[in-house]
Amino acid sequence: MEVKGIITAMVTPFDNNQNIDGNATRQLVNKLINSGVSGIFILGTNGEFHLVTNDEKVAFAKVVIDEVNKRVPVYVGTGGNSTREAVALSQKMEELGADALSVITPYFLVPSQREVLQHYTAIAEAVSIPVVLYNIPKHTGINLEPETVKELAKIKNIVAIKDSSGKLDNMEKYIKVTAEEEFAVLSGSDSLILPALKIGAAGAIAATSNLIPEIDVSIYEYFIKGELEKAAKAQQEIEVLRAVLKLGTVPSILKKAVQLSGIPVGPARLPVAEPGEEVIGKIREVLEYYQGREIKFHC
Template identity: 50%
Template sequence: MADVSGIIVAMVTPLDDEQKISYSKTDKLLNKLLSYDINGIFILGTNGEAYSFTEDEKYGFAKHVIDYVGNKTQIFVGTGLNSTSETISFSQKISQLHPDALSVVTPYFVPNTQDELINNFNDLANSVDVPIILYNMPGKTGVNIDPKTVAELSKNPNIVGVKDSSGDIENMRGYLKLRNNNNFGVLSGSDSKILELLEAGGDGAIAATANLLTQNDVNIYKYFKDGNIEKAKKNQQNIEPLRKILHTGTTPSSLKASVTLSGIDVGSAKKPVIMPDKEELKEINKMIEYYRTNKIIEG
């Protein structure tokens, strides 16, 4: 059973100069992330640019990461596509690699009804032997997974949690209130809400900022669990300079530039997304220097 709690890194996908996935860069990023007390790595999500790769590319990347990481931490793989049949087929293929869980976004472009979402996720969960984590991203998909829908889906023993990137803490509270199994994890996908969700009774986060601020994000969870709320709040506040930078570019261009400028080269974003210009890079460098000066990141 997947442990849907703690800090799970929403990892970027490193690219080479030809816009192909770079396994050598991936290994360097993985080595960095694995040096911290994270509870997992989520690959091929929004910040992992899953929407821009072929199924063969995604399969190859997932296989490499799972093989490289071994049992050092959990690996969650994004497998959501735009129809139930496609999602089942690809999820069954990825399941053969034995990830700890599959993270599955709602179908997108045409917003589904809640009944359609229930049918979609139950059909998937009943077709694979790997646990499913729902991925709620209404800003990108155009549909929100309602709390009552999570209440229904959490009855399925193979649906073990939800990542909520809505930024709506009341939506997350609804998940917590209505989930039918306390082992059903509720994770924040909005990094500004990590501590707020924990205080509401949530279980952790799948955090993109943890690509750069790995220890800081782990500390939010650690200090909260230790009862040191003031330190948890300080670490939560530490995220804000990076979040401000991330809002200046198309996802995940500014995040990738930030990680690269910190010393771990992850390459560019996949085109048509363009990387920050010189003036934007100056601001990113200032942020990196701030984090280093205040010992929020190493180096």
Template identity: 50%
Template sequence: MKTVDIKGIIPAIVTPMNEDETVNEQELRNQVNRQIEAGIHGIFPFGTNGEAYILSEDEKIRILEIVVEETKGRVPVYAGTGCISTKDTIRLSKRAQEAGADILSIITPSFAAASQEELYQHYKTVAEAVDMPIVLYNIPARTGNALAPYTVKRLSKIKNIIGVKDSSGNFDNILQYIEATREREDFKVLSGNDSLILWTLLAGGAGGIAGCANVYPEVMVSIYENFVAGKVEEARTAQDSIRTLRKCFRHGNPNTIVKTAVNLLGHPVGKCRAPFNYVPEACIEELKVVLEENRLAGMR
């Protein structure tokens, strides 16, 4: 099994689209290099911000192949391979391994309600079938299923399950994940909520998988780099600086708003796939103001 150090800021990179909703492969390569040049610590294609929910399996593998090829081993590549069924998750995970992924990020099954025992058995079966490091992914608002801290504790005893990303927005849940897995030093907890990255680090977590890094990769990286350098006030300034962007999320789907902001910065990543592609004019105008204010403040 690959040994990968999970840490820092891992962008949940957007999937650039052409006008006909096909993947814009050249712009995907451009965005990979933009992120790496900003100092990010890993890269995560077809996560939530990468529109995994609306990509076909073959599209996911093609995107992964491009990211792996363009990354050239400079940072670890995370692949989101969670499906509703255990069988499908294993199949996609094996395809991702063949395509060169370094780490699997596996979201909980969705739609049908799952018990904690069913979730445990799902992840255990996948882990036994794939010889790769796995990061659990908890985002109950999108999937309808939440990984309880005691389930994460049980799963942390499986060798190749090496971390968990929490996007619940509940900081106490992150704290409980950290407390529940403290006895295993190489198990890492990541924030999936960009506003909680510094606080997760202060509590003993390892960093975050960040959608806002699509807009401000250098700022997001500075949260982590300042923290590890002992510059907590500088890290807090960077953490606080993304608040105005995140306030724009009240207008709709955060993924769509992030992608709109990246376009407004001059990167032709296109729209999200329909029907998740509507941004009200009020949001666009607010984004323009926020992006200009942040540009003048030196945010990149």
């Protein structure tokens, strides 16, 4: 499995009772695949992994894996603070048929780099499928240091890192220290898709592609073709959505936008509140903007 292209950091659809909505999940999966994404990444930050029980994670992963049906790789988030729990969940997801795992660094307790190295090594050794490291220091309080990533990249089934630090120089360091390994660096910051590709990243795990996958995919495709001016224009286009995403707690704005576009992904799980009417008005303006650019929504 080659890790590359635009992989959607998919939201987790809920019904109005805040239970996982299987039908909406299948709708969203098919929209994304039909739009040309290179993979589906579930149970990440925008997938509200931190608000979903392990039993729900398993049930949700079953639906996604079944619906995707090997059309694209499915990356499943299995990280947590407890190494034992992360190992058990990772093994379960492998059993279900996940193509790869994504493992966020432990959070809240802020472990040392040595402890993180041990944590990831134990998880990788417990499964046979690929493992993608997930670095998001803004929310975890810890940055995976390049030297740690260099050591982890030597482990056969640790194949990539999603870097959501928002720092291009951080990604560049990862690319340099893993140059001798079969290891992919992916941008986890949608604003840096094209800049990351230019310095050697293999692609991006992009939340904005829940709503505008065609635009995100075009950034990658234009870059591969060497059409950098078109790639830059597409990169700029996603800023219209990113500006409104800042008006609420993740992923409330994104889910409302997807819902208003025609796929009933429901609200974020409490305590995250739904956006108010003023913000909803701004979301509708964003949808109108993209509809004017012939982005096909389901509404």
